[in-house]
Amino acid sequence: MTRVEAVELVKRYGSFVAVDKVTLRAREGELVTILGPSGCGKSTTLRMLAGLIPPDWGRIFFDERDVTSLPPDKRNIGFVFQRVALFPHMNVYKNVAFGLEMRKLPKRVIQEKVKEALRLVHMEGYEDRMPSQLSGGQAQRVEIARVLATDPEVLLFDEPLSNIDAKLKDELKYEIRRIQRETRKTMIYVTHDQAEAFAISDRVYVMNNGRIEQEGSPLEIYTNPRTPFIAAFIGTTNFIETSIKEYDEKGGIATLEAAGLEIRVRHPSILDKRKRYFISIRPEDIKVINPNDQKSYLNAFKGTVEDTIFIGTTVRLNININGLVLKVDTYGAERFNFLDSKGKEIVIGFDSPTILNM
Amino acid sequence: MGRRWAALPLITPAIALQSLFFFLPLFMILLVSFTSRDSFFFSPLYTFDNYVKMFRIYRIDFQNTFFLAGMAGLIDIIIGYPFAYILLRKVTRFADVFRAILIIPLFGELYIAYGLLYLILPGGPVSRLLDALGISPLDVLYSAPMAIFGMSLYTLPFVVYNIGISLQGIDRSYEEAARCLGASRLKTFLRVTLPLSLPGIITGWLTSFGWNLGTFAIPVLLGGPILGTRVLANQIWTTSLVTSDFGMGAAIGVMVVAITMVVFYIVVKLSRGVLV
Amino acid sequence: MGRSIYERLSPILSYLYLILVCTAILLPLSITLYRAIVVSKPDGSITISLQSYTMISEAFWDKVLVNISISLLTVLIDVAVAVPVAYALVKYEFKAKRLIFTYLNGVWYVPGISYGLALVLSYYFVYKFLLGFWGFVVAYSTGFMLLALLTAIVAFRNLDPVYEEAARCLGAGRLKTFFKVTLPLVGPGITAGVVLILVLSLNEFITALLLSGPTRVKTAPLQVFSDIRHAGIQPFVAAEATVLQLVSLAIVILYLKFFGTKYLRGAIMI
Ligand SMILES: Nc1ncnc2c1ncn2[C@@H]1O[C@H](COP(=O)(O)OP(=O)(O)OP(=O)(O)O)[C@@H](O)[C@H]1O
Ligand SMILES: [Mg+2]
Numbered sequence: 001m002t003r004v005e006a007v008e009l010v011k012r013y014g015s016f017v018a019v020d021k022v023t024l025r026a027r028e029g030e031l032v033t034i035l036g037p038s039g040c041g042k043s044t045t046l047r048m049l050a051g052l053i054p055p056d057w058g059r060i061f062f063d064e065r066d067v068t069s070l071p072p073d074k075r076n077i078g079f080v081f082q083r084v085a086l087f088p089h090m091n092v093y094k095n096v097a098f099g100l101e102m103r104k105l106p107k108r109v110i111q112e113k114v115k116e117a118l119r120l121v122h123m124e125g126y127e128d129r130m131p132s133q134l135s136g137g138q139a140q141r142v143e144i145a146r147v148l149a150t151d152p153e154v155l156l157f158d159e160p161l162s163n164i165d166a167k168l169k170d171e172l173k174y175e176i177r178r179i180q181r182e183t184r185k186t187m188i189y190v191t192h193d194q195a196e197a198f199a200i201s202d203r204v205y206v207m208n209n210g211r212i213e214q215e216g217s218p219l220e221i222y223t224n225p226r227t228p229f230i231a232a233f234i235g236t237t238n239f240i241e242t243s244i245k246e247y248d249e250k251g252g253i254a255t256l257e258a259a260g261l262e263i264r265v266r267h268p269s270i271l272d273k274r275k276r277y278f279i280s281i282r283p284e285d286i287k288v289i290n291p292n293d294q295k296s297y298l299n300a301f302k303g304t305v306e307d308t309i310f311i312g313t314t315v316r317l318n319i320n321i322n323g324l325v326l327k328v329d330t331y332g333a334e335r336f337n338f339l340d341s342k343g344k345e346i347v348i349g350f351d352s353p354t355i356l357n358m
Numbered sequence: 359m360g361r362r363w364a365a366l367p368l369i370t371p372a373i374a375l376q377s378l379f380f381f382l383p384l385f386m387i388l389l390v391s392f393t394s395r396d397s398f399f400f401s402p403l404y405t406f407d408n409y410v411k412m413f414r415i416y417r418i419d420f421q422n423t424f425f426l427a428g429m430a431g432l433i434d435i436i437i438g439y440p441f442a443y444i445l446l447r448k449v450t451r452f453a454d455v456f457r458a459i460l461i462i463p464l465f466g467e468l469y470i471a472y473g474l475l476y477l478i479l480p481g482g483p484v485s486r487l488l489d490a491l492g493i494s495p496l497d498v499l500y501s502a503p504m505a506i507f508g509m510s511l512y513t514l515p516f517v518v519y520n521i522g523i524s525l526q527g528i529d530r531s532y533e534e535a536a537r538c539l540g541a542s543r544l545k546t547f548l549r550v551t552l553p554l555s556l557p558g559i560i561t562g563w564l565t566s567f568g569w570n571l572g573t574f575a576i577p578v579l580l581g582g583p584i585l586g587t588r589v590l591a592n593q594i595w596t597t598s599l600v601t602s603d604f605g606m607g608a609a610i611g612v613m614v615v616a617i618t619m620v621v622f623y624i625v626v627k628l629s630r631g632v633l634v
Numbered sequence: 635m636g637r638s639i640y641e642r643l644s645p646i647l648s649y650l651y652l653i654l655v656c657t658a659i660l661l662p663l664s665i666t667l668y669r670a671i672v673v674s675k676p677d678g679s680i681t682i683s684l685q686s687y688t689m690i691s692e693a694f695w696d697k698v699l700v701n702i703s704i705s706l707l708t709v710l711i712d713v714a715v716a717v718p719v720a721y722a723l724v725k726y727e728f729k730a731k732r733l734i735f736t737y738l739n740g741v742w743y744v745p746g747i748s749y750g751l752a753l754v755l756s757y758y759f760v761y762k763f764l765l766g767f768w769g770f771v772v773a774y775s776t777g778f779m780l781l782a783l784l785t786a787i788v789a790f791r792n793l794d795p796v797y798e799e800a801a802r803c804l805g806a807g808r809l810k811t812f813f814k815v816t817l818p819l820v821g822p823g824i825t826a827g828v829v830l831i832l833v834l835s836l837n838e839f840i841t842a843l844l845l846s847g848p849t850r851v852k853t854a855p856l857q858v859f860s861d862i863r864h865a866g867i868q869p870f871v872a873a874e875a876t877v878l879q880l881v882s883l884a885i886v887i888l889y890l891k892f893f894g895t896k897y898l899r900g901a902i903m904i
Contacts, residue, residue, distance in 0.1 A: 619743050
């Protein structure tokens with residue numbers, strides 16, 4: 001098991017900064033994801049970790065070893081690509097054996113290891129197939145087997161599931177998690193899919209515009225996004241721009257104002273009275289409540305249903321409160337009651353929203 | 359319904375042009391190749407003789423042509439592979455200048471032959487150097503290597519093109535995967551890049567070979583009086599238009615076409631990227 | 635930081651290699667040019683002079699003009715014939731598409747020497763009226779049409795159909811759309827074919843050699859060839875040899891200056 005540490009990695013293309021002082025860490029046996037929108041620099045970061053491209057600045061350590069200037073073949077890594085990269089001129093066996101041959105292992109050992117790797121990904125019996133005769137999911141499994149066969153110190157996965165259909169993707173992501181657990185290898189996994197990242201990772205780095213914006217467990221990032229970008233990128237949310245109305249530095253409850261509404265927030269940190277803040281409330285955190293229950297919620301407002309949208313597991317209501325429109329999700333059997341509630345008056349309630357610097 | 363035939367007027371002129379002035383002449387040369395000497399012009403005397411005699415009388419010419427064209431193709435691969443590889447993978451600045459320079463050999467074999475001729479001829483720039491080394495310029499000039507060099511310059515662009523197309527078809531992640539699996543640069547090239555670009559190498563060689571089967575000026579001017587006149591292109595010209603043995607000239611001509619067709623058929627089969 | 639020797643040396647070696655090969659490619663032309671314009675005096679000094687060009691005979695310049703007229707007519711015919719087919723092959727669906735393309739491709743697989751002889755035979759027997767200037771025009775048009783076809787196909791392929799669809803929706807008819815929208819957009823691509831045909835037909839040698847006998851027309855490259863054989867390495871021969879090469883070079887450079895290599899890639903360039 002190996003610890004991976006990247007310190008202030010920078011990569012420029014011309015004057016464009018693709019990766020801007022990225023620092024990240026993966027502990028022994030940890031599965032860390034880099035999550036971010038397309039073009040934010042995830043692949044570039046991962047390729048620097050692999051040694052496929054040299055960083056302009058910064059250092060990379062595997063345990064105590066500085067590997068910054070080592071070429072990929074000297075790093076003992078396993079890299080899985082966005083697009084399947086099985087060698088088209090070699091069959092499955094030859095593909096999986098490739099890395100082992102490079103390590104000059106005896107033939108018998110190679111045979112054993114190939115077999116074991118294919119078993120791990122449930123692809124025994126496919127040794128003689130050519131890559132063109134495999135389905136997308138099978139090919140990706142073989143690719144993972146090829147990487148595992150060489151017993152790499154670190155696994156680097158670059159959106160390995162982005163070209164696979166939704167159903168198989170769901171299956172394979174747990175498979176990858178299982179394999180990582182079984183082999184107990186340190187793994188850095190890149191994806192733009194929040195559900196995928198949350199389902200498998202121990203820790204998540206959220207990346208945007210070449211920078212790491214937040215680091216934490218999936219739960220922390222979902223419930224406590226640190227920037228407006230993350231709040232918007234992860235799931236759906238209501239953003240409200242507010243100013244401070246009442247605020248006690250000793251802590252407790254602050255009152256913020258937007259569109260004439262007073263919204264109460266439990267504030268964890270010191271706020272600056274002259275500044276304006278975003279607050280974010282997720283649609284699933286807002287409930288349609290009985291008008292008599294208003295007292296049991298930190299915030300409760302009366303509004304009109306402007307629109308109803310049937311999504312499937314939820315019915316989303318757009319509720320107009322004094323001109324401020326909030327998205328509210330309703331669940332369970334009662335959601336069907338709201339389908340024709342357009343124009344009706346209802347009361348909604350929610351607990352303390354997240355407060356974000358602008 | 360109307361749409362189905364709408365293409366017809368657009369296609370007809372081209373088909374007509376090719377039928378009248380390419381396929382019909384081709385049929386004529388085939389016909390003439392089965393007649394004796396210039397009898398076709400008076401009362402055609404049909405015979406197989408030309409094909410029977412051809413390989414006896416002109417065996418040397420076939421050998422010479424195949425040897426020169428084959429070697430030129432080989433040289434082209436050796437020079438052209440790194441050229442295409444570097445042009446596509448290693449450089450960005452001035453790449454278009456190098457691309458543009460590759461058009462120059464298309465100006466024709468005559469100019470290549472003449473330029474090289476002057477380079478080596480007594481009194482030319484290199485001859486003094488050769489003199490100093492004690493080599494006679496004429497030994498260098500009228501020799502197979504010189505003709506091969508000229509031919510390989512002539513067809514280099516086609517080889518670079520063919521290899522380049524197949525290199526472009528190789529996904530870079532194959533090579534990166536090999537590096538990550540522990541293969542050195544050299545191993546990656548030998549085990550992944552080279553095998554995957556093999557079709558380009560083969561089509562490149564065949565294309566070069568096919569073009570050089572018909573070269574005339576290079577062997578005549580650089581190959582010297584013995585080697586240079588005993589190639590197929592020269593034989594076709596002299597037998598038909600100089601000594602008026604149209605039957606034999608046509609037969610050799612048909613033979614060259616047949617060989618080229620087989621060669622290019624393989625090229626097309628191997629390179630999947632046909633345009634339509 | 636941390637760059638290996640390989641990474642530092644590889645760009646230098648790469649450029650060195652390209653330059654070396656390009657030097658070899660440029661060698662014949664530059665030697666010929668050197669011979670044509672550099673005069674070494676008996677006292678060992680060297681001067682540049684265009685004197686050798688004045689020694690070129692009147693007859694040669696006539697042949698250059700003949701050559702240029704043949705090339706221009708060839709280009710006209712080829713564009714007029716090939717652009718419609720290319721359009722049909724790309725835009726229409728019909729069964730015999732592949733077959734027609736292969737049929738039109740045929741000429742590419744026949745070496746000039748055999749094609750020349752075949753043409754001579756057909757001119758003697760069928761097309762007697764072509765024994766002359768027009769024999770060359772027809773031969774070159776047929777021989778080089780494929781270049782116009784290939785570049786035009788690439789051009790039509792690369793054209794996003796939305797522009798034409800937009801024009802149709804805005805009320806332009808099929809013909810109007812073609813001339814007002816399609817043609818201007820594919821123009822540069824078609825010009826690539828024009829340049830290739832110009833350059834190749836200006837310098838075509840082997841077919842011309844065979845045709846020149848029966849047609850009694852001699853083109854400039856043929857004159858160069860016979861002068862090389864008779865006058866050897868006289869400076870005026872070198873001067874003759876450079877004339878059409880420089881014209882071709884000028885055409886290519888001019889084209890590249892306007893359109894770059896974009897439209898030639900995939901046709902003859904990587
Ligand atoms: N070789 C290159 N030259 C110039 N710009 C590049 C190069 N490689 C990447 N970039 C730019 O760097 C940025 C980051 O690219 P990167 O491939 O890391 O994105 P990504 O986060 O992996 O996106 P995706 O999810 O689409 O794969 C992009 O804006 C891209 O255009
Ligand atoms: Mg990426």
